[in-house]
Amino acid sequence: MEPNEIYEDSKKKGLSARLIADASNVTNHSVSKVIRIGRKNKRIAETIAKLIEKPFTDTFS
Numbered sequence: 001m002e003p004n005e006i007y008e009d010s011k012k013k014g015l016s017a018r019l020i021a022d023a024s025n026v027t028n029h030s031v032s033k034v035i036r037i038g039r040k041n042k043r044i045a046e047t048i049a050k051l052i053e054k055p056f057t058d059t060f061s
Contacts, residue, residue: 001059003035009052023047 001009010020017028017035024031024047031044039045039060049059 001054001061006035006048006052006059009054010048013052015051020044020048020051023051 010016017031021028021031024044026041026044030041031048034041034044034048045060046056049056052059
């Protein structure tokens, strides 16, 4: 998925970078970086995919 699609899916689920960051115990910046760059941090990427209810491989391919 493109970063804008991940942000849109997050928004539809009522999620923000802050909520995802809190769920991952990381900073908002780390979450944004993973969304923009891809799976640099697999743990955060897996949390994002789980929270937006999309398969990891589809979200970060």
